[in-house]
Amino acid sequence: MPHLLGADRVHLTLGTRTLLDGVSLGVDDGQRIGVVGPNGAGKSTLLRVLAGRQEPDSGRVTRAGGTRVALLDQRDELMTGTVLDAVHGDADAHEWASDARIRTVHAGLLADVALDARLDELSGGQRRRVALAALLVRDDEVLVLDEPTNHLDVEGVAWLASYLVERYARSNGALVVVTHDRWFLDAVCTRTWEVHDGVVDQYDGGYAAYVLARAERAQQAATTEAKRQNLLRKELAWLRRGAPARTSKPKFRIDAATALIADEPPPRDSLALARTATARLGKDVLDLEDVTYTLPDGRVLLDDVTWRLGPGDRYGVVGVNGAGKSTLLRLLTGRAQPTSGRVKRGKTVQVAELRQDVEDLDEVADLRVVEAVEREKSTVVVGGKELTASQLVERLGFTRERARTPVRDLSGGERRRLQLLRLLVAEPNVLLLDEPTNDLDTDTLAAVEDLLDGWPGTLVVVSHDRYLLERVCDRQVALLGDGRLRDLPGGIEEYLERRAAALAGGPGASGVGAAAAAAEAGDAPTVVEASSPPAPSAAEVRAARKEVQRIERRLERIAALESDLHDRMAAQATDHQAVLALDAELRALAAEREELEVAWLEAAETAG
Structure with a gap:
């Protein structure tokens, strides 16, 4: 692929600080590169x-002749x-x-913005979309x-x-993007750069491939990295087992990922958490009963x-x-x-809310991070273990250094983390999070x-980050702008389908069919039955199993060929x-492997 842009x-x-x-x-033509790393890296x-x-202190940035670069800052x-x-x-x-x-x-991007509208009259979000x-x-x-x-x-x-x-x-230019949205990284990017400690590590594939590579490296690290290893394996296990693995194109080696997470338990023990939540909360938690809320301008x-x-419900809210x-x-x-109806609260309910603003930290601006947490509580039990504020x-x-930093000197992402910490150490039993991913790195x-x-x-999360919603919540509900709250058995994909139907004005545009109308008349949010694909026949299952075996044999062969190519390049x-020729062969094998991984996933779903 032609080279477009480079740093030397x-x-x-x-x-x-050396950044x-x-x-x-x-950066080569056709690449889509995601850039990740800690805040401030x-x-x-x-x-x-x-x-x-921005000009570097030393070194140079090179461009192929005539290459134009556009930046959204x-x-x-x-x-x-x-x-x-x-x-x-x-x-x-x-x-x-x-x-x-x-x-x-x-x-x-501009469906709700008039072309003759003045920029100084738009919201911050609308101006951002105009810039994009x-x-x-x-x-x-x-x-x-x-x-x-x-x-x-x-x-x-x-x-x-x-x-x-x-x-x-295909060869229409290149994309370089910084984002904390992990679903977006995995859906878009074919390569990942990790910026840390003044260096840039490069990985093939999107977010899932990046997590796998880091987990493999961490598995070989010293014992002092044990905590990091466990967290990376847990993240990888979610990527392979959770909703993203079923709905997005896999960009990592299936055999390596499966071996790495073989003994990794599910992220949550739902039964144990439900028992604990019931003991702490009782039967009644929070109920909205026939609630109507009208704005001063009359909009409902x-x-x-x-x-x-x-007790123990974990809901994601989109809309x-x-x-x-x-x-x-x-x-x-x-x-x-x-405006009408009522909100009923259980007697033992203790609600904590993470708001979008961080102004509530102004009162502790002169305290150090650990002191601001200890002011709420010195110890807290998480996952059955007692942790001190410093832990x-x-x-x-x-880090130990940042933990002793005054709150007023924290970055936006660090202030967001501190907000959440202060909420958790107070040990609420109902946690409401409003856009918790703002300013946080992956x-x-x-x-x-x-x-x-x-x-x-009980957890309720409002967020546009679909990865987070699918990761920490067990169910999703939607506000579609018509005053109704609807259950989403099919998760975020169902929400996007409903919105597309609504914008197209086709069947289901209102989101209320016969089953939905019946549900709205009861005490539950509207429930729309998710359509299920027909079960494969016995012959299709047998064929799929043969296909799985064929693909696995070819993947093993590709792994051996890639290893041999790496040895020859060295x-x-x-x-x-010679290196360029071998690299071309390596790229061809990588492309074939990616296609086979997609085919394996499809065949494995049919084979059961």
């Missing part, structure tokens, strides 16, 4: 250096002019209105995106992923909703922006009162999920032409 021994220091220390890497800095927005703020000016500049309407690709971008649309309508060879999923809902993220995969499928957010939360997700949490906490702080990614998100796995209480390292 790039070094960059900001203040006393890039002799980094060399390249230098991911955004790396993007700005590659895009030419986290700090981009469009404040003047109209939407049309920002997206299309002085171009005549006929120049872009006849382009199907540009019309697709308009429909995906302004880049997507262009024809730059390399597109560099810094947190593009911020301010996008579940539908928007799914649309963007589909669009980018199609646009950069919730219309005669009944929803019963039991269109402005449908009332945060209002639903305020009703559960008692910060808002319904809990370390478990969520605060490693911290995995640590948060690990912590929540052993938390025995032996001929000084022969540039």
